[in-house]
Amino acid sequence: MAKGKRKVPGLNGSSMADISFIMLIFFLVTTSMDTDSGLHVRLPNPPEENVEQDPPKVKQRNTMVVTVNMYNQIMAKVGNSEAKEVGLNELRQLTKDFVANRDNDPKLPELHPVELPAPFGVQNITKNHVISFVTDRATSYDLYFQIENELYGAYNELRDELARKTFGYGYKECNEDQQLAVRQYYKCMISEAEPKNYGNQ
Amino acid sequence: MPELNTSSLPDLIFSILFFFMIVTSMREVELKVEFKTPQGTELEKLERKSLVSNIYIGKPTREFRAKLGTQSRIQLNDKFADVSHIREYIQDERASLAERDKPYMKVSIKADKDTQMGIITDVKMELRHAWALSIVYSATSR
Numbered sequence: 001m002a003k004g005k006r007k008v009p010g011l012n013g014s015s016m017a018d019i020s021f022i023m024l025i026f027f028l029v030t031t032s033m034d035t036d037s038g039l040h041v042r043l044p045n046p047p048e049e050n051v052e053q054d055p056p057k058v059k060q061r062n063t064m065v066v067t068v069n070m071y072n073q074i075m076a077k078v079g080n081s082e083a084k085e086v087g088l089n090e091l092r093q094l095t096k097d098f099v100a101n102r103d104n105d106p107k108l109p110e111l112h113p114v115e116l117p118a119p120f121g122v123q124n125i126t127k128n129h130v131i132s133f134v135t136d137r138a139t140s141y142d143l144y145f146q147i148e149n150e151l152y153g154a155y156n157e158l159r160d161e162l163a164r165k166t167f168g169y170g171y172k173e174c175n176e177d178q179q180l181a182v183r184q185y186y187k188c189m190i191s192e193a194e195p196k197n198y199g200n201q
Numbered sequence: 202m203p204e205l206n207t208s209s210l211p212d213l214i215f216s217i218l219f220f221f222m223i224v225t226s227m228r229e230v231e232l233k234v235e236f237k238t239p240q241g242t243e244l245e246k247l248e249r250k251s252l253v254s255n256i257y258i259g260k261p262t263r264e265f266r267a268k269l270g271t272q273s274r275i276q277l278n279d280k281f282a283d284v285s286h287i288r289e290y291i292q293d294e295r296a297s298l299a300e301r302d303k304p305y306m307k308v309s310i311k312a313d314k315d316t317q318m319g320i321i322t323d324v325k326m327e328l329r330h331a332w333a334l335s336i337v338y339s340a341t342s343r
Contacts, residue, residue: 013211014207017210020211020218024217024218024221036246036250036309036337037244037245038244038247038309038337039244039340041336042335042336043325043333044329044334045329135318135322138319139318140314140315141239141314141317141318142239144321145338146241149241149242149340152243153243
């Protein structure tokens with residue numbers, strides 16, 4: 001047996017750097033992917049206390065009322081038409097027809113000439129329309145979210161169609177002035193009433 | 202040409218790697234509620250996370266279930282909270298922002314799909330009273 005120093009063969013570690021590099025890049029990529037996304041909503045100002053407010057007078061043809069009960073059934077009353085039960089998948093088209101009112105249907109919101117920024121000029125739009133969304137305290141959040149998603153989706157689709165017709169490209173590709181003009185053409189008017197408590201609590 | 206000694210390169214890379222691993226596994230808060238956010242199509246990304254305050258709503262996780270049951274609960278920071286605590290929470294969060302960022306504050310509601318609307322509405326009402334009007338319903342894309 002040899003005494004003293006024994007030579008240990010060196011390990012070839014030249015590929016270690018490459019392996020660690022790959023892991024490093026993997027972690028870098030996966031962490032940047034974890035961004036939060038969601039539906040952006042603006043809440044109305046807080047209700048003023050001690051002030052009895054009359055609800056604003058809105059003509060019936062200008063309102064669309066979406067009601068969800070505790071059994072998660074959706075009812076929609078569009079303009080002057082009768083209220084009826086609707087499915088989630090019908091809601092987007094109903095909302096689009098209601099907001100746009102392309103054929104000046106007397107049952108759908110009134111069209112008013114409004115001065116809009118260039119390139120639109122004076123246009124007939126349904127400036128007084130209101131979409132009212134009433135939920136029950138026992139409605140599921142999932143359905144609430146899906147309906148909000150459809151309502152905002154309807155506005156987004158209308159804006160996108162308008163942008164494509166006017167500028168030749170989608171709403172997302174428009175610059176800020178164009179987006180502002182399109183937004184004023186189809187102004188988002190969704191109002192949420194305080195939920196009713198018919199159901200269990 | 203003299204060869205460059207790269208024997209310390211793996212160590213260097215490893216330390217960067219470990220740094221990233223540790224930093225990314227750090228959550229700001231420990232979740233005490235379980236939630237599965239709904240799925241939607243009209244989502245927008247949340248930019249600038251520093252402006253976002255989170256409100257978690259869902260069932261308590263298993264370890265708290267014995268004590269709190271399975272009713273939906275609100276979590277603010279790392280504690281269970283009541284609806285009445287939201288106003289204070291928003292004020293604290295707002296105070297921690299720089300003055301010029303305050304108007305851009307956003308509140309992200311991370312709520313479980315199976316929550317009932319009652320609790321969400323109460324939260325929204327409190328947010329309105331706290332003038333935190335810009336909110337986001339956190340969701341995953343469909």
